[in-house]
Amino acid sequence: MSLDSATRQRSTWTPLTGAAHSIAVEVLLDGPLPRSELARRLDLSAGSLTRLSKPLLDSGLLVETRGVCDPASGRITRPLDVDDTRDAFVGVKLTADTAHAVLTTLRAEVVAEREVPLADRSPGHVSRTVAALVGELDALDPRPVRAVGVGLGGRVGAGGVVDSARYLGWEDVPFGGPMEDLLGVPVVVDNDVLSLTRAEQWFGSARRCGHFAVVVVGMGIGYGLVVHDQVVDQPDSAVGLLGHHPVDPHGPLCPAGHVGCADAVLTTGALTARAGLALRRPVTVAEVLDLAEQGEPLARRVVDDAALALGTLVAAVGNFTMPERVVVSGENARLAEVGRAALEAGIRAGRNPLATDLPVDVQLTGFSEWARGAAVTAIRTFVLGSRR
Numbered sequence: 088m089s090l091d092s093a094t095r096q097r098s099t100w101t102p103l104t105g106a107a108h109s110i111a112v113e114v115l116l117d118g119p120l121p122r123s124e125l126a127r128r129l130d131l132s133a134g135s136l137t138r139l140s141k142p143l144l145d146s147g148l149l150v151e152t153r154g155v156c157d158p159a160s161g162r163i164t165r166p167l168d169v170d171d172t173r174d175a176f177v178g179v180k181l182t183a184d185t186a187h188a189v190l191t192t193l194r195a196e197v198v199a200e201r202e203v204p205l206a207d208r209s210p211g212h213v214s215r216t217v218a219a220l221v222g223e224l225d226a227l228d229p230r231p232v233r234a235v236g237v238g239l240g241g242r243v244g245a246g247g248v249v250d251s252a253r254y255l256g257w258e259d260v261p262f263g264g265p266m267e268d269l270l271g272v273p274v275v276v277d278n279d280v281l282s283l284t285r286a287e288q289w290f291g292s293a294r295r296c297g298h299f300a301v302v303v304v305g306m307g308i309g310y311g312l313v314v315h316d317q318v319v320d321q322p323d324s325a326v327g328l329l330g331h332h333p334v335d336p337h338g339p340l341c342p343a344g345h346v347g348c349a350d351a352v353l354t355t356g357a358l359t360a361r362a363g364l365a366l367r368r369p370v371t372v373a374e375v376l377d378l379a380e381q382g383e384p385l386a387r388r389v390v391d392d393a394a395l396a397l398g399t400l401v402a403a404v405g406n407f408t409m410p411e412r413v414v415v416s417g418e419n420a421r422l423a424e425v426g427r428a429a430l431e432a433g434i435r436a437g438r439n440p441l442a443t444d445l446p447v448d449v450q451l452t453g454f455s456e457w458a459r460g461a462a463v464t465a466i467r468t469f470v471l472g473s474r475r
């Protein structure tokens with residue numbers, strides 16, 4: 088399938104560079120914004136701002152909102168905002184057995200979602216499944232889909248080639264290019280944790296924060312880092328380095344032979360194995376967290392031990408990379424809420440007493456948020472013109 092021709096006519100946001108582009112991005116991330124605030128942020132004179140924003144208003148990229156009193160000048164002003172009615176994006180999160188897709192606005196608000204099982208993991212079948220999902224979501228909304236993001240657990244090279252995605256059984260699979268041929272819009276394939284980090288940076292709790300880290304606790308342990316407003320995107324960003332950091336000297340072994348690494352203590356498999364032993368029956372992570380909240384002592388012990396280990400991990404992240412804040416994300420991020428006291432004890436124990444407080448945000452992340460992360464890579468491609 089292919090999206091309609093109107094979609095293909097406008098595959099990037101213009102202008103892509105210069106002060107006009109900076110105005111548009113500021114308004115996208117924080118709008119509506121009064122002109123005086125924009126001029127201050129971008130160090131522009133009022134005249135320059137008027138001159139630069141005029142073509143953006145004429146083209147319909149920006150719109151003027153209802154008049155308000157500008158606190159800076161005391162005059163009535165009409166703040167600038169982006170026109171959110173012109174563009175839509177699709178983000179897809181691939182797991183070993185499902186494709187979960189969301190349709191979003193330019194500001195990454197989810198307007199619809201779909202999930203389908205993957206009957207097999209061959210690249211051809213997955214491409215066709217993703218294309219069908221995009222077509223289905225595109226038909227639901229009058230805004231044309233401008234770009235598509237696909238997030239997966241694995242290493243993705245230039246041009247959307249998946250270097251390796253173990254759980255899909257893919258090695259050196261050209262995925263982004265064939266998907267673009269199928270859909271006729273830009274398709275950005277990205278590591279899922281990096282996508283989530285990019286989403287946090289633009290539209291999440293760490294938005295406008297120039298230096299922060301994301302620690303993902305779920306089926307695996309993930310780590311994303313933003314330094315000087317840039318997402319650190321290296322080949323090793325996608326191999327799960329943080330997962331093998333030691334967090335408990337008495338913990339179990341991981342498959343790579345480490346004693347008490349984060350992978351062996353904090354993943355879904357590790358948590359359910361420990362809780363299953365303690366409670367003498369199979370349990371899910373959600374159940375253990377519920378039981379701990381209800382005061383069940385064994386579940387509380389399991390949760391507090393894991394949250395303490397998570398605190399050790401967060402402290403290490405803080406010590407090595409000195410972020411302004413850490414976002415704990417992923418399917419099991421609720422561990423940081425239910426075990427908050429133990430998490431903070433772990434952080435304190437692992438930090439120099441002279442160190443500043445390390446704020447920890449908790450973002451509960453289900454498939455919808457993972458897919459939204461992939462949509463944000465698509466939005467960034469559309470807005471910035473670069474692939475990731």
Ligand SMILES: [Zn+2]
Nearest residue numbers: 331341345348
């Ligand atoms: Zn390990």
